Amino acid sequence: MILNTPNPFRPGAGRVPPELAGRSAVLADFMGMLEAVAADGEGERPWIISGLRGVGKTVLLNQCARNAVDAGWVVVKLEASGSQPLAVQLAKEIYVALRKAATASEKVKRSFREAFAVFRSFQLKVDPAGTYGFGFDIQAAAGKADSGQLSTDLAEMLESLGLAARAAGTGVLLAVDELQEAPKEDLEALNVALHQLGQDPRPAPLMFLGTGLPSLPSVLAKASTYAERMYLYRTVGLLSDEDTKDALVTPSQRERVTWSENALVVVLKASGGYPYFVQACGKHIWDVAASRTIDADDARIGIDRARDEVDAGLYNSRWERATTAQQEFMAAMAQDNDAPSLVSVIATRLGRVQTAVSAARQSLIHAGLIYAPRRGYLAFTVPGMADYITRFGRESRHAV
Numbered sequence: 001m002i003l004n005t006p007n008p009f010r011p012g013a014g015r016v017p018p019e020l021a022g023r024s025a026v027l028a029d030f031m032g033m034l035e036a037v038a039a040d041g042e043g044e045r046p047w048i049i050s051g052l053r054g055v056g057k058t059v060l061l062n063q064c065a066r067n068a069v070d071a072g073w074v075v076v077k078l079e080a081s082g083s084q085p086l087a088v089q090l091a092k093e094i095y096v097a098l099r100k101a102a103t104a105s106e107k108v109k110r111s112f113r114e115a116f117a118v119f120r121s122f123q124l125k126v127d128p129a130g131t132y133g134f135g136f137d138i139q140a141a142a143g144k145a146d147s148g149q150l151s152t153d154l155a156e157m158l159e160s161l162g163l164a165a166r167a168a169g170t171g172v173l174l175a176v177d178e179l180q181e182a183p184k185e186d187l188e189a190l191n192v193a194l195h196q197l198g199q200d201p202r203p204a205p206l207m208f209l210g211t212g213l214p215s216l217p218s219v220l221a222k223a224s225t226y227a228e229r230m231y232l233y234r235t236v237g238l239l240s241d242e243d244t245k246d247a248l249v250t251p252s253q254r255e256r257v258t259w260s261e262n263a264l265v266v267v268l269k270a271s272g273g274y275p276y277f278v279q280a281c282g283k284h285i286w287d288v289a290a291s292r293t294i295d296a297d298d299a300r301i302g303i304d305r306a307r308d309e310v311d312a313g314l315y316n317s318r319w320e321r322a323t324t325a326q327q328e329f330m331a332a333m334a335q336d337n338d339a340p341s342l343v344s345v346i347a348t349r350l351g352r353v354q355t356a357v358s359a360a361r362q363s364l365i366h367a368g369l370i371y372a373p374r375r376g377y378l379a380f381t382v383p384g385m386a387d388y389i390t391r392f393g394r395e396s397r398h399a400v
């Protein structure tokens with residue numbers, strides 16, 4: 001550790017980085033949208049942000065949510081999962097947001113009166129056994145959000161939230177992380193609901209932000225064909241050299257620690273701008289640095305340690321969980337490094353016809369390890385996976 005100076009770097013899932021590098025453009029656009037929605041009291045097109053594992057989707061979504069909270073918005077945030085219906089998760093999080101509204105000013109509470117009642121009927125339909133007390137009595141709004149058709153009920157629930165927010169002079173942000181994980185029928189219902197809300201001549205001031213893996217746009221399109229036109233799609237990716245430097249140098253400067261140019265060259269090359277690995281490098285380099293000026297040797301030692309940690313935590317677990325057939329498939333892909341592989345070429349490398357490898361392909365897609373960036377091609381969802389397989393895959397492959 002550098003002279004007992006606390007380590008600012010934060011490798012890990014969803015951990016707030018000391019500097020959110022390279023995302024100012026997307027954040028500025030998001031804030032512009034938020035302000036426009038609040039000013040007009042009218043909803044905007046829903047957003048989808050997709051990107052590879054560990055590029056910073058969760059921290060970006062959380063930053064957007066924090067900004068919305070700071071702007072006085074009602075924020076409903078959740079992480080979709082395949083094991084729980086989206087509607088139940090939504091009910092739980094809308095409840096939390098409504099409880100906050102209930103304890104805000106009298107004006108806000110009054111504005112949300114109808115939304116409480118609609119929520120009650122929505123909740124009784126989707127999660128009747130759940131406990132949702134408000135500390136005051138609420139009658140369900142009969143005939144609202146209780147049809148049993150999720151898309152209709154969701155649209156009515158969200159509209160009622162949006163209208164309440166409009167009356168209170170604000171807006172609603174619905175932010176869903178890992179959206180690709182939600183069951184297909186739930187995504188279909190969500191698409192229909194958002195589509196319906198958007199068709200109102202004066203849509204309620206609701207903003208939707210969904211984040212997920214690069215497969216998310218096609219997952220949504222499979223659920224409803226018009227999803228391609230309905231959402232505004234953006235991607236987040238690896239950091240440029242400038243942004244990687246910013247991610248490392250800016251937090252260090254705050255602690256009066258500097259990086260030599262040589263050290264930066266070494267870490268830029270090793271990290272490839274992969275945000276998760278940049279944080280891991282920053283943390284380990286900081287831990288081994290001998291003085292307040294980080295040099296190339298510090299960088300090399302720290303990078304080695306970071307690589308060990310990331311190999312064990314990120315890559316090895318995924319590799320070990322794979323079956324032999326899946327490992328062979330991934331090893332064939334790894335020959336293209338991180339570039340997308342042609343499915344037909346993978347089959348040739350495995351000495352099989354394409355149909356004979358389709359089970360492994362499907363199961364890897366299902367497990368979220370690979371995705372189809374375009375028709376006929378496959379790529380890893382985790383940056384650096386190919387490199388890991390090249391370094392370790394051969395010797396650790398399951399015995400056949």
Ligand SMILES: Nc1ncnc2c1ncn2[C@@H]1O[C@H](COP(=O)(O)OP(=O)(O)OP(=O)(O)O)[C@@H](O)[C@H]1O
Pocket residue numbers: 010011012013014015016017018019020021022023051052053054055056057058059060247275276277278279
């Ligand atoms: N813009 C950024 N600048 C610096 N560090 C970042 C940035 N974005 C993310 N990180 C760091 O990268 C790591 C991964 O971030 P995060 O968990 O948000 O990624 P993710 O895309 O949600 O990953 P997953 O697909 O696994 O959910 C964290 O340690 C985070 O602090």
Ligand SMILES: [Mg+2]
Pocket residue numbers: 013014057058059177
């Ligand atoms: Mg995430």
